[in-house]
Every structure is written in C-alpha cells, then in structure tokens.
Amino acid sequence: MRTSSTIRTRGTVKRATRISATLAAGALALSLTACGGGDDDGGGDKGGEAGGDKQPASSVTLPKLDGESLEVAAVWTGTEQENFKKVLAEFEKRTGAKVTFVPAQDPIINFLGSKIAGGAPPDVAMLPQPGAIKQAVEKGWAKPLGAEAAKELGENYSQGWQDIGKVDGKQYGVYYKAANKSLIWYNAQVFENAGAAEPGTWDELLTTAQTIYDSGVTPFSVGGADGWTLTDWFENVYLSQAGPEKYDQLAQHEIKWTDPSVKEALTTLAQIWGKKDFVAGGASGALQTEFPASVTQTFTGGDQPKAGMVFEGDFAQVNIGETDAKVGTDAKVFPFPAVGGTAPVVSGGDAAVILEDSEAAQALATWLASPDAAAIQAKLGGFLSPNKSIDSSVYPNEVQKKIAEALVAAGDDFRFDMSDQAPQAFGGTPGKGEWKTLQDFLKNPKDVAGAQAKLEADAAAAYGG
Incomplete structure (x- = not known):
C-alpha cells in the first residue's frame, strides 16, 4: 500500500507490530488449506448478492444530522470506491447527512x-x-x-489495531479496512494442466514456477508499474527470512539497508525477478503493468493466460471479480511460502482520520468503527475488516471468510506493512525512494549492492540520518 511521515513511526505502532507472526501464519495456512482447494461455498464473489442479506443487528447509535454535509477523501478507485460509497449511503440514510466522496491521489498527504x-x-x-x-x-x-x-472502536477492535491508530497515546485513526498481504493467487486450470501443486516453501515455489513454465505458461504476473507491489514482495521475503526482530529494526531504520539480511532478501527475490521467462512481459512488461491489470491478466485467456500466478493481498478479489473467474474454483489462493522457518503474515490497512472536527465527522468515524458499516462492504467482496464484531458469514465466499476469520483470530499477531511505517519520501511516493529503487532492481536484479546503497541513501535522508 502506501506510506507515511518524515519522522519515525510512533512507539504504539512499533509495539503492535513487534509480536511474533507465527500464530497468524499458522491460522492463515490452516484456513486456506481448508478452503483454497475446494469449491466456493459462499456463492461467488461478485456484487452484493453473495453472502446473503445477513448482517449483525444494529449496534451503533448515530445522531440525526439533517442538513449536514461531509466530504471523505480516499485514494480508492473503481469497484473499491463504488463499494465504499454504499457504506456512506447507509450513513446518509441513518443520519440524514449528505456525504461526498473526494477522489485523492498518491501520496495522499501531499493531496x-x-x-x-x-x-x-x-x-x-x-x-x-x-x-x-x-x-x-x-x-x-x-x-x-x-x-x-x-x-465503538474499543468494543470492536483488538488492542493492536487500536494502537496503530494512536499518536502520543491519543486515538486518531479508525482502521476501517485491513489487508492480508501475504497471499499468492493462482489460475486453477493452469495448475491442473501443468500438474502443479500449491507450494509451502520458497524452494517449492520455484519448482512450481518451473512446472508452470514448462507447461507453456509464464509463471508470474507482476504489477511493477505500482512500486508498492514490489515493496510487498520484499517485505514478505524479508520477514520470513530475516525474522520479526530484524523486520522491526529495518522498519524503524535501526539497521541499515546495507545490512547483510537485506542482501540475502534481494538475492532471494532475484531468483524470480531475475528470470525473464518467469515474469509476464519480462521486467519491461512488468514495469508497464499496473496492479489491477496484473490480476486480471492472470484470470483471462482461459487456460492460456499471460501468467499462472499473481502475488498480492486479499483485495485482489476486487480485480478477479472483473473477470469471469470464480474465487474458490477458477481463482484459488495459498499463503506466501516460507522463505525461512515461518511463513510471513504482512498486514496493511486504511484508517479514517478526522480533519474537520464536528458532530457529523465524529458520527462518521463512529459509523466506520461499527460492524454495521464494515458488514456492508464485506458482503461486496474484495474487502477485509479487522473489526472482530462482524459476523463472518457476510463475506461473499469461503476463501474471503476464512481469511477474515484468521485475521480476527490472530488478534495482535501481525506485522504491519514496512513501507507504510516508513517516511513518505522513502516508502510511499511514486517514482522515489523504495518504490523507485525496487523498480530499478526489478529491471536489473543482478545489482544487489547498488540497490542496497540507493535504498540506504534514500532511507537515511528520509529518516533524518
């Protein structure tokens, strides 16, 4: 996803993310094993029809706001934006307020x-x-x-999700939307034709990729035009290989990007990025492919798509829903394989923050912290909520339901996206910092030392030394 400020992230974020990911990894692997290879028991992945009409009984009290107007800004586009507007429409219905969605651009802080x-x-x-x-x-x-x-937040969220919305002990953010960013989606027909199996380790992933390639399909689709997808690749490899403690240190720039652990992770990534035939369109093609296209091109073209697999979070279901593929049958998923001893679990999210304090703005924040609001968007697919009070039956398919249940069951056992914890200039600006350097590394994955030096120079400048 994107990123942050010019000063280190606060202690509450560090504390919330310094918990071992082992339990979360185990819960996710168990959940996906239980549902990833079977039929979609949830009735599909498109629109509001799936998942039934079941929602939790209204538990949130909102004031009457007739005549009040609000603006909400987010970088969301396409289906994601349209689904969020339905959540806002229900708030309008319940309060009488008028809410306008304002499309924002990355980086949103600049906007x-x-x-x-x-x-x-x-x-x-x-x-x-x-x-x-x-x-x-x-x-x-x-x-x-x-x-x-x-x-409302305290009743519905684990302490870790509350803490990452705090600054100096005060609550500012409601993490309305979460993401599990440790998933690899695959074209089931391609795997079946090739005789490929879901991998559990990095070495098995490489073997699976070779099997897919030998069957005549390019193994991976990479949305390299969006630099954040490349940071997600790195973070999953690094968390699993270097471990949680090193991950936290690098996230806070307590160790340098020239550290041997970074060299090891980049060298590992190059085992995929450095094989031109393993990436759809090669490096140049990947760098011209935005994330949505990286997903859709994996699930269009029958059993001869442009790629057999695409790495990214649960939100990829929004884009899968734009194809004819059905989640759970045509489009299946497995956890990001273990590079080290434990499979990684990297999470991200989007928090509602009030900029213009008013009764209406506070009411909207209260609404977004409620299970009522989250259930509306959960039904529509491509959405994951850290709200523990949601009835998981509202999710539109069995895969999404199990991912959501694993997230809630994990409680505070997650690592937040590293680039999202970094200063914006380093971890969240298109064409600059980590995004740009990893795009350059995708283009030339032999230059590990050069990538490390550039990453460290940009990080030092952004973190202030």
Whole structure:
C-alpha cells in the first residue's frame, strides 16, 4: 500500500507490530488449506448478492444530522470506491447527512496538504499509512476521536489495531479496512494442466514456477508499474527470512539497508525477478503493468493466460471479480511460502482520520468503527475488516471468510506493512525512494549492492540520518 511521515513511526505502532507472526501464519495456512482447494461455498464473489442479506443487528447509535454535509477523501478507485460509497449511503440514510466522496491521489498527504492550503480540507480522510496519521497530527490537521467513536472502536477492535491508530497515546485513526498481504493467487486450470501443486516453501515455489513454465505458461504476473507491489514482495521475503526482530529494526531504520539480511532478501527475490521467462512481459512488461491489470491478466485467456500466478493481498478479489473467474474454483489462493522457518503474515490497512472536527465527522468515524458499516462492504467482496464484531458469514465466499476469520483470530499477531511505517519520501511516493529503487532492481536484479546503497541513501535522508 502506501506510506507515511518524515519522522519515525510512533512507539504504539512499533509495539503492535513487534509480536511474533507465527500464530497468524499458522491460522492463515490452516484456513486456506481448508478452503483454497475446494469449491466456493459462499456463492461467488461478485456484487452484493453473495453472502446473503445477513448482517449483525444494529449496534451503533448515530445522531440525526439533517442538513449536514461531509466530504471523505480516499485514494480508492473503481469497484473499491463504488463499494465504499454504499457504506456512506447507509450513513446518509441513518443520519440524514449528505456525504461526498473526494477522489485523492498518491501520496495522499501531499493531496491533503494542497486541499488544506486552499482552505478546502475534507472532513475525513482515509489514510493508508500509520506514519501518515502521525504526520497529520504533527501538522495540526488531525483531530482526536470523540468519546462515542473511541467507545465503538474499543468494543470492536483488538488492542493492536487500536494502537496503530494512536499518536502520543491519543486515538486518531479508525482502521476501517485491513489487508492480508501475504497471499499468492493462482489460475486453477493452469495448475491442473501443468500438474502443479500449491507450494509451502520458497524452494517449492520455484519448482512450481518451473512446472508452470514448462507447461507453456509464464509463471508470474507482476504489477511493477505500482512500486508498492514490489515493496510487498520484499517485505514478505524479508520477514520470513530475516525474522520479526530484524523486520522491526529495518522498519524503524535501526539497521541499515546495507545490512547483510537485506542482501540475502534481494538475492532471494532475484531468483524470480531475475528470470525473464518467469515474469509476464519480462521486467519491461512488468514495469508497464499496473496492479489491477496484473490480476486480471492472470484470470483471462482461459487456460492460456499471460501468467499462472499473481502475488498480492486479499483485495485482489476486487480485480478477479472483473473477470469471469470464480474465487474458490477458477481463482484459488495459498499463503506466501516460507522463505525461512515461518511463513510471513504482512498486514496493511486504511484508517479514517478526522480533519474537520464536528458532530457529523465524529458520527462518521463512529459509523466506520461499527460492524454495521464494515458488514456492508464485506458482503461486496474484495474487502477485509479487522473489526472482530462482524459476523463472518457476510463475506461473499469461503476463501474471503476464512481469511477474515484468521485475521480476527490472530488478534495482535501481525506485522504491519514496512513501507507504510516508513517516511513518505522513502516508502510511499511514486517514482522515489523504495518504490523507485525496487523498480530499478526489478529491471536489473543482478545489482544487489547498488540497490542496497540507493535504498540506504534514500532511507537515511528520509529518516533524518
């Protein structure tokens, strides 16, 4: 996803993410093993029809806001934006307020800065980085949650998910949307034709990729035009290979990017990125492929798609839903394989943050912290909520249901996306910092030392030394 401020992420983020990922990895692997290879018992993955009409009984009290108007800014586009608008529409119905969605651009902090400078800030912004929340607080933009929103959050979220929305002990963010970013989706027909099996380790992944290649299909689709997908690749390899402690240290720039552990992870990545025939379109093709296309091209073309597998989070289901593939039958998924001793579990998310404090803005934050709101978007697919009060039956297919249940069952056992914890200039700006260096590394994966040196130079500048 994207990223953060010019100062290290706060201690609460560090504390929340310094918990072993072992339990979460085990829960995820068990869940996907139980459902990934079977039929989709949930009735498909498209639209609001799947998952039935079951929603939790209304548990949130909202004020009457007739005549009030609100603006909500987010970088979401396409289906994701349209589904979120349905959540906002229900808020309008319940309160009488009028809510306008404001499309934002990456990096959203820069977008918000322009809006605020122009005297027209949105009332609420969906921030996809913990550090971005901290930066918004430091700039005086963000406003703390009121008592009702904080109460709703406390009732429905684990402590870890609450903590990553805090700055200096005050609650500013509601992590409305989460992501499990340790998944590899695959074309089931391609695997069947090739006689390929779901891998559990990195070496098995390489063997599976070769099997797919030998069958006449390129193994991997990579959305390299979006630099954040490449940071996600790196983070999963690094977390599994170097371990949670090193991951936390690198996330806070307590060790340098020239550390031998980074060299090992980049060298491992090059085993896939460095094989031109393993990546659809080669490096040049991948660098021209945006994330949505990287997903759709894996599930179009029958049993001869452009690639057999695509790595990314549960939200890839939104894009799979734009094809004829059905999640659980045509499109299946397995956890990112273990590179070291334990399979990685990397999470991300988007937090609602109030910029213009008012009764209406506080009510919207309260609404977004409720299971009522999350259940609406959960039904529509391509969405995962850390809200533990959601009835998992609302998810539209068995795969998504099991991923959601594993996330909630894991509680605080996760690692938050490393680039989302970094300063924005390093981990979340298109064409700069980590995004750009990893794009360059995809183009020339032999230059491990050069990539490390550039990563460290950019990180040192962004973190302030």
